[in-house]
Amino acid sequence: MDGMSDHKHSSSGLLKPEPSGFVTETPKPDPDVDNHPPNAEERELREYPLDLAVVRTKLADKQGKQYWRTLEELSDDPHFSDLLHREFPRAASEWDESVDRRDFLKLMGASLALAGMAGCGKPSEQYIVPYVKQPEGLVLGKPQHYATVMAFGGDALGVLVESHEGRPTKIEGNPEHPSSLGATDVFAQAAVLDLWVN
Amino acid sequence: METPPQRNANMAQIFHRSTNFISRFSLFAGIFLAGLALTGVLGLARSPYFTRQNVTRSQPVQFSHKHHVGDDGIDCRYCHTSVETSATAGIPQTKTCMSCHSVLFNNVGYLEPIRESYRTDASIEWVKVHRLADYVYFNHSIHVSKGVGCSTCHGRVDQMPLMFQANTLLMQWCLDCHRNTEMALRPLDKVYDMAWRPAANQAEIGRQYKAERNIRNTSELSSCSTCHR
Numbered sequence: 001m002d003g004m005s006d007h008k009h010s011s012s013g014l015l016k017p018e019p020s021g022f023v024t025e026t027p028k029p030d031p032d033v034d035n036h037p038p039n040a041e042e043r044e045l046r047e048y049p050l051d052l053a054v055v056r057t058k059l060a061d062k063q064g065k066q067y068w069r070t071l072e073e074l075s076d077d078p079h080f081s082d083l084l085h086r087e088f089p090r091a092a093s094e095w096d097e098s099v100d101r102r103d104f105l106k107l108m109g110a111s112l113a114l115a116g117m118a119g120c121g122k123p124s125e126q127y128i129v130p131y132v133k134q135p136e137g138l139v140l141g142k143p144q145h146y147a148t149v150m151a152f153g154g155d156a157l158g159v160l161v162e163s164h165e166g167r168p169t170k171i172e173g174n175p176e177h178p179s180s181l182g183a184t185d186v187f188a189q190a191a192v193l194d195l196w197v198n
Numbered sequence: 199m200e201t202p203p204q205r206n207a208n209m210a211q212i213f214h215r216s217t218n219f220i221s222r223f224s225l226f227a228g229i230f231l232a233g234l235a236l237t238g239v240l241g242l243a244r245s246p247y248f249t250r251q252n253v254t255r256s257q258p259v260q261f262s263h264k265h266h267v268g269d270d271g272i273d274c275r276y277c278h279t280s281v282e283t284s285a286t287a288g289i290p291q292t293k294t295c296m297s298c299h300s301v302l303f304n305n306v307g308y309l310e311p312i313r314e315s316y317r318t319d320a321s322i323e324w325v326k327v328h329r330l331a332d333y334v335y336f337n338h339s340i341h342v343s344k345g346v347g348c349s350t351c352h353g354r355v356d357q358m359p360l361m362f363q364a365n366t367l368l369m370q371w372c373l374d375c376h377r378n379t380e381m382a383l384r385p386l387d388k389v390y391d392m393a394w395r396p397a398a399n400q401a402e403i404g405r406q407y408k409a410e411r412n413i414r415n416t417s418e419l420s421s422c423s424t425c426h427r
Contacts, residue, residue, distance in 0.1 A: 122248055125255070126326040132319050134291040141284035 048079040168195045254360040255325040258311045268356035285337040292316050327361045335427045345383045356392040376419040380404025
């Protein structure tokens with residue numbers, strides 16, 4: 001709209017023009033506002049000024065509620081409509097269309113599909129890390145149970161601790177210990193987590 | 199008043215006649231190509247590229263089962279101690295190697311990783327050859343105690359200079375045996391015999407073993423939860 005901003009007839013409101021208020025001479029730019037050299041659009045507007053006779057003819061057979069934004073639009077001047085159509089592509093070109101909606105959807109679809117493909121790869125190598133000196137009595141793949149006591153609340157609770165290759169996984173009461181007789185409480189059950197705290 | 203022009207009166211055909219053929223052909227070609235692609239993908243998943251069948255790995259020490267089992271005649275259980283009692287057969291501790299190699303070949307260069315491990319108390323990192331998915335439960339001890347021999351699954355280990363996986367370890371391969379257990383059952387004293395071959399009347403002997411050893415029936419052995427617990 002910048003090319004039309006200083007044009008006298010380019011009002012943006014919905015106007016019902018009064019024929020008596022028309023000017024017939026070529027509109028001049030307001031010298032107080034802007035003195036920049038006329039650009040292509042301004043030159044074109046000056047070269048093809050509004051023909052009021054045409055506007056009057058168009059208005060003559062109009063009735064009821066009919067709206068137009070400018071008198072140029074009403075006059076249906078081919079130069080002006082050409083100018084009008086040039087305006088929007090230029091404004092639209094300011095929008096960076098390097099990634100538009102379709103491209104975005106294509107990329108997202110491809111990303112999803114390829115993310116799924118990532119799971120199809122050859123499995124990576126695994127390593128077996130055996131003992132250097134295996135503890136006596138340990139059978140690989142079988143848990144060991146240690147009878148021990150857990151100090152808690154000024155008492156000692158007899159427990160059995162299940163251990164997989166040195167890693168404790170479960171604490172249960174020791175049925176042969178008089179203080180527990182195979183039973184535990186929530187604290188003893190949770191105490192296995194304490195064994196992992198450094 | 200002027201009559202409106204006849205629409206499309208002089209308009210050329212957009213598509214050539216051959217388009218009819220091309221469209222039908224591409225329809226069938228598309229189905230064919232989709233089938234071909236599916237066959238290719240499934241074939242690739244069963245190929246040694248993915249199953250790692252017959253692929254040897256580079257190990258920290260190029261341990262030869264051919265030498266230790268084939269030439270020296272060491273029993274499997276000397277090193278794989280837990281095979282009869284545990285789910286895993288077990289990879290031997292460094293100490294097991296050193297029980298012989300502290301005196302035999304005790305200064306050769308290629309055994310330095312063994313000596314270093316024993317000296318520094320750092321494990322040797324062997325590359326795993328037989329790999330089952332985590333969602334498969336497999337127990338060595340039950341197979342061994344029911345009379346399935348080592349070589350049935352692991353092949354002729356006594357002829358392998360470097361260890362490789364002799365079978366696919368695909369689920370289909372497991373089920374082949376679980377559905378025909380009688381074909382894999384041996385006399386219990388032949389379980390660790392690498393050279394055992396099924397007899398001519400193996401199906402008959404196998405059925406007898408199956409009854410004697412209380413081996414479960416096919417529907418139980420091929421049930422999902424037998425292996426996927």
